Amino acid sequence: MTAQFQDNTSTNVGSQFTSTTTALTANVWSAPIPINGPTSGAGVDRVVLQAVATSGFGVNWANGDTLDIGFLLLETGATAGTVFDGSYVNANSVMYAWTGTADASTSAATTYTPAIALVTKPTFDPCPRVEVTISDVTPTDNVVNVWRTADGKRQAVRGARKWTVNGSNFVIDYEAPLGQMIAYDLEVTSGLNNGVGVTQQTTTVSAASGCIQDPLVPSSAIPIYGDIGPNGEPALRGQALQDFEYAAGVTMVEILGSPDPVALIGQRQTAGNVDLSMITAAAQQTTDLRNLLMQAGVLLVRPIAPWDSELPGLCYIAPKSAIEQPFDTKWGGEITNWAIKSPLVAAPSMNVLVPVWTYGTVAALWATYQAAQTALASKTYLDVLKSPSGV
Incomplete structure (x- = not known):
């Protein structure tokens, strides 16, 4: 094989280069014949390939002799890849396709890297x-x-x-x-x-703050502070996070003739009876916390430093009761204490029940479908998924 680089005017660029000589067996497909060349140089947009064939040492072919070429693989690097065409079966993150008519066009192998x-x-x-x-x-x-x-x-x-x-x-x-x-x-x-x-x-x-929320309703989230929040948001009370009980089921088995019983102990549980007592200092914050406690079976508390040192980053709690203790609201104040104790439990396994963006909220953004099409014309599908408003 010989190869010659050319520019877009079919002018040769650089010298022709040649592969090693390969002996072929008649009527049998041969392994690929590699030909390696130098760097193409500026302006090159094509390469002309020629098969120089003889039937022996300097003996020309006879009339009717043919040379069939099944594949041509061009690589831009120094290493030859694996031969393929558009009929190959997609596998191992690679998809194969003809760029035009099957068996009469070039082929593409696209590797996807998630x-x-x-x-x-x-x-x-x-x-x-x-x-x-x-x-x-x-x-x-x-x-x-x-x-x-x-x-x-x-x-x-x-x-x-x-x-x-x-x-x-x-x-x-x-x-x-x-x-x-x-x-x-x-x-x-x-x-x-x-x-x-x-x-x-x-x-x-x-x-800037911790968070308490219904894990299945993200819009229910309320900030939690270690001290009174800037707008009266829930804050931890002094008795909160003072005790962490790690219990395990233990069965004592007495052994005849031995003063020492055998202990059969089960899996030690995560922290139980965790005190998450809070205080709210604004009427709206008291209402928001009350509504959250009423709507959610399992709550998620996400602590921050410094009051998170004994807690995991995700505290799923299921308090049997939450005691609301109005402190001065009967005299026109807004302070309410909350007594909340709960074990830490597993996260619920369901998907989000109330998404932030619903069909109704998206529809409310636009007067007509065409208005949405116009405003989002430059956005990709993923862009719109992330923010249907286009912002």
Whole structure:
């Protein structure tokens, strides 16, 4: 084989270069014949390839002799890749396609490398969160899990367990721990990207306060402070977080002839009877906290430093009772004490029940469908998922 670089006027650029001589067997497909050349140089946009063939040492071919070429693979680097065409079966994160008519056009092999991108939002709109974008997944159905690791514990992001992603997608983690490093991983369990390794990403949500919320209703979130909040938001009382009980089921078995019984002990539980007593100093904040306690079975408390040293970053609680103790409201004041004790429990497994953006809230943004189309014309599908208002 010989090769000659040319520019867009078909003018030769540089010298012709040649492969080694290869002996072929008649009527049998041969392995690829590699030809390596120098750097192409400026202005080159094509290469002319020629097969120089003989039937022996300097003997020309006879009339009717032919040379069939099945593949031509051009590489821009110094290493030859694997030969393929558009009929190859998609696998291992690679998709094959003809660029035109099958067996009469060039072929493309596209390798997809899934990636995670994180955007941290520490504000209460509706609550501190991490926005997770999954990109460069094959444009076919892949089933994935998005995992969050914090406090040495790995949990699936709500709504992103056994999640089908085609090309790209976006999920908001409304339960990200505050003030500590969080790691996010993408696991592909089926599809063309199955088993691919994805680089872990880390971030920190630097919120100015803690948070209490219904984990299934992100818009229910209320700030919590270690002292009275600037607008009378809930704050921890002096007796809060004083005791942490780590109980385990123990059965004592007496052994005949021995003064020492045998203890059969079960799994030691996470902290129980945790005191999360609070105080609110504004009528609206008292109402908001009361409404939250009334609507949620399991609550999520996300502490911050310094009052989080004994607590995990995500405290799911299920208090049997919450005692509201008006302090001075009967005399026109706004201070209310709250007595709340609860064990720490497992997170509920359901997806978000009341999303921040619903069909109704999106429809209310625009007078007509065309108005939405015009305002969002420059946005991608993922952009609109992240913010239907276009802001």
